[in-house]
Amino acid sequence: MNAPAIWILLPLGLSGLIWLPRRGRTVAGLGSVIALLLAGFAWLIPIDAALRLGPLSLKIAPSMQVLGRRFLLSGADQPILTLIYALTALWFFGSEAAGIARRMVPLGLAITALMIGSLAVEPFLYAALLIEMAVLLAVPLLSPLQQVPGRGIVRFLIYQTLAVPFILFSGWLLAGVEASPADLLLTAQAGALLGLGFAFLLAIFPLYTWIPMLMEESSPYAVGFILWILPAATLLFGSGFIDRYAWLRLSPQLILILRSAGLLMVVTGGIWAAFQNHLGRMMGYAAIVETGFTLLALSLGSQNGVLIFFMFFIPRALGLAVWSLALSTLRSNIESLHFSAVQGIARTYPVVSTGLIIAHFSAVGFPLLAGFPVLLVLWQDMARVSLGIAFWFFLGIFGLFIGGVRALAVLVMSPENSTWGLGETWQQGILMGLGLIVLFLLGLFPQLVQPLIVNLPAAFEHLGH
Amino acid sequence: MMTAVISWISLAMLFMTSIGLLLARDWRWSLGLLAFQYMGMFWLVQLHWPVAMAAVKLVTGWMVAAVLGITLSGLSMGLGDSGEKSWPSGRLFRIFTAALVLLPVISVIPNLARLLPGIGLPEISASLLLIGMGLLHLGITAQPLRIILGLLTVLAGFEILYAAVEGSVLVAALLALTNLGLALIGSYFLIAGPEPSEEVG
Numbered sequence: 001m002n003a004p005a006i007w008i009l010l011p012l013g014l015s016g017l018i019w020l021p022r023r024g025r026t027v028a029g030l031g032s033v034i035a036l037l038l039a040g041f042a043w044l045i046p047i048d049a050a051l052r053l054g055p056l057s058l059k060i061a062p063s064m065q066v067l068g069r070r071f072l073l074s075g076a077d078q079p080i081l082t083l084i085y086a087l088t089a090l091w092f093f094g095s096e097a098a099g100i101a102r103r104m105v106p107l108g109l110a111i112t113a114l115m116i117g118s119l120a121v122e123p124f125l126y127a128a129l130l131i132e133m134a135v136l137l138a139v140p141l142l143s144p145l146q147q148v149p150g151r152g153i154v155r156f157l158i159y160q161t162l163a164v165p166f167i168l169f170s171g172w173l174l175a176g177v178e179a180s181p182a183d184l185l186l187t188a189q190a191g192a193l194l195g196l197g198f199a200f201l202l203a204i205f206p207l208y209t210w211i212p213m214l215m216e217e218s219s220p221y222a223v224g225f226i227l228w229i230l231p232a233a234t235l236l237f238g239s240g241f242i243d244r245y246a247w248l249r250l251s252p253q254l255i256l257i258l259r260s261a262g263l264l265m266v267v268t269g270g271i272w273a274a275f276q277n278h279l280g281r282m283m284g285y286a287a288i289v290e291t292g293f294t295l296l297a298l299s300l301g302s303q304n305g306v307l308i309f310f311m312f313f314i315p316r317a318l319g320l321a322v323w324s325l326a327l328s329t330l331r332s333n334i335e336s337l338h339f340s341a342v343q344g345i346a347r348t349y350p351v352v353s354t355g356l357i358i359a360h361f362s363a364v365g366f367p368l369l370a371g372f373p374v375l376l377v378l379w380q381d382m383a384r385v386s387l388g389i390a391f392w393f394f395l396g397i398f399g400l401f402i403g404g405v406r407a408l409a410v411l412v413m414s415p416e417n418s419t420w421g422l423g424e425t426w427q428q429g430i431l432m433g434l435g436l437i438v439l440f441l442l443g444l445f446p447q448l449v450q451p452l453i454v455n456l457p458a459a460f461e462h463l464g465h
Numbered sequence: 466m467m468t469a470v471i472s473w474i475s476l477a478m479l480f481m482t483s484i485g486l487l488l489a490r491d492w493r494w495s496l497g498l499l500a501f502q503y504m505g506m507f508w509l510v511q512l513h514w515p516v517a518m519a520a521v522k523l524v525t526g527w528m529v530a531a532v533l534g535i536t537l538s539g540l541s542m543g544l545g546d547s548g549e550k551s552w553p554s555g556r557l558f559r560i561f562t563a564a565l566v567l568l569p570v571i572s573v574i575p576n577l578a579r580l581l582p583g584i585g586l587p588e589i590s591a592s593l594l595l596i597g598m599g600l601l602h603l604g605i606t607a608q609p610l611r612i613i614l615g616l617l618t619v620l621a622g623f624e625i626l627y628a629a630v631e632g633s634v635l636v637a638a639l640l641a642l643t644n645l646g647l648a649l650i651g652s653y654f655l656i657a658g659p660e661p662s663e664e665v666g
Binding site: 066067068069121126129130132133136139140143144145146147148149151154157158161162164165168169172189 | 580596603607609612616619620623626627630631633634635636638639640642643646647649650653654656657658659
């Protein structure tokens with residue numbers, strides 16, 4: 001038995017099997033249990049070390065050969081496996097309430113397995129191809145068969161596919177750079193291709209236009225899942241690049257590029273969010289801002305920056321899950337998520353509206369919410385680097401905050417004589433309530449998730465040094 | 466000598482197929498040209514890979530064309546430009562834009578040839594030509610099937626160049642899966658949409 005078979009092949013195979021049950025609740029339950037079990041195994045069972053179970057001795061080999069290349073999941077990768085599968089279970093848990101369990105859980109499990117594959121494949125450049133496959137699987141998740149494919153999904157497919165040639169070719173050039181590091185022209189060419197590839201993959205400004213478009217035309221919960229897992233896997237893949245190549249890690253230009261790209265995403269995403277009149281598009285811009293935060297954390301180039309980078313994983317996933325579940329609930333009951341259609345909806349959907357606003361303010365880093373501790377630390381570190389950067393950082397957050405205040409004003413703007421009601425189902429209400437409690441708990445006690453994230457940087461031994 | 470001649474013929478064929486893909490309005494022509502495109506690609510790839518491995522590209526390409534063809538033959542619509550009225554769709558315009566793409570492609574070829582020693586001029590030219598034409602295709606259409614054809618053309622161009630620098634079987638398999646996946650997504654896009662309501666009575 002080997003680790004890639006357990007955490008890549010097994011979920012890929014099971015993703016086909018859990019398509020069979022007809023009831024969404026069964027599919028969501030099975031998917032959550034499978035993802036939780038995989039997370040539990042990654043947490044408890046050591047890789048490449050003998051585990052004694054009574055008379056039995058079990059040892060999981062770390063690698064698997066496929067067509068002459070290796071997939072490797074070592075002990076250092078176990079915290080990442082635990083985190084990704086645990087958060088995937090969280091998404092699957094809410095999929096039934098969002099009404100897309102039968103579509104999302106099988107495809108989501110396969111996408112997660114491919115993303116893990118992208119972290120395991122060696123040479124790690126081939127990850128671009130596995131991410132592309134996950135993108136292809138994401139298309140039916142984002143655009144159901146009954147729906148005419150919109151511009152957002154087409155643009156998503158184009159941008160993600162165009163990333164593949166850039167990254168694969170830059171990988172080949174990087175090998176040349178390693179052989180002759182003094183060749184500045186080759187280094188510049190490899191860096192430019194690599195930057196373009198990641199700009200497409202991570203939807204860096206101005207290549208993020210598909211995100212707000214998709215938020216308008218697809219199920220917000222499905223888009224939320226993709227907006228969580230795709231940047232997460234891509235950022236880990238990108239961190240692998242930085243970790244692997246010393247010239248890249250030590251290059252002052254890398255810090256500058258990461259900082260500029262991150263700041264552009266925070267500022268433009270935040271300012272655009274302030275002017276949106278569509279709740280879905282607003283979440284899309286918030287996701288863009290959050291990707292900008294992670295790039296800024298990486299740009300710190302310190303161990304603290306790496307820790308901040310990993311600290312974003314849980315609040316981001318949880319915030320997006322609560323936010324997109326709220327939007328999905330509203331979308332299934334109201335014709336559109338445009339401000340004119342959701343005006344005063346807080347009286348008929350109070351729990352969902354609260355969840356939506358709290359998740360929005362958590363993304364802004366509002367005190368007592370999950371995003372607050374990590375954003376505060378990042379902002380402090382940015383201010384140490386440059387007060388100008390800290391100001392632009394604040395401007396982006398302020399834009400997002402204005403968007404949240406506008407959304408709040410619209411949601412509560414109902415006629416005086418309208419009555420209060422509970423339009424959500426009990427399942428949606430309970431899930432939303434649980435999500436809200438955890439958002440507050442993580443804001444008040446951020447150390448609760450410390451055991452999950454403290455060992456994450458171990459997979460990247462040179463990052464931040 | 467003979468190999469070089471066939472390589473240049475392949476390049477000429479790829480030039481014609483990529484221009485043809487841009488101009489064709491009938492899906493049968495488009496898919497036929499796509500199939501021919503993969504033949505040219507096969508020849509240029511087999512210069513660097515064993516024939517058996519290069520044949521994977523050809524077989525995959527033909528499977529891609531077959532998947533799209535089977536889907537389209539079951540539909541009443543074609544590749545017409547009915548959904549893209551706002552785009553300039555005249556053939557002259559497309560030929561003009563193709564010429565505009567060719568200019569930078571031709572100017573980049575010598576630089577790339579210097580950067581990639583050991584790779585012949587036909588491969589580099591064919592690769593850049595297909596990438597350029599594919600990108601042009603992506604830029605002037607909003608129709609999902611044409612987008613897929615554009616993406617397949619870009620990937621075909623990239624694969625010609627990448628085959629010269631990377632001979633991994635795993636990469637060949639993953640790229641073949643990516644091409645097939647794109648074809649399946651193209652088919653999915655073609656059949657997606659609300660089912661026509663059946664009249665009762």
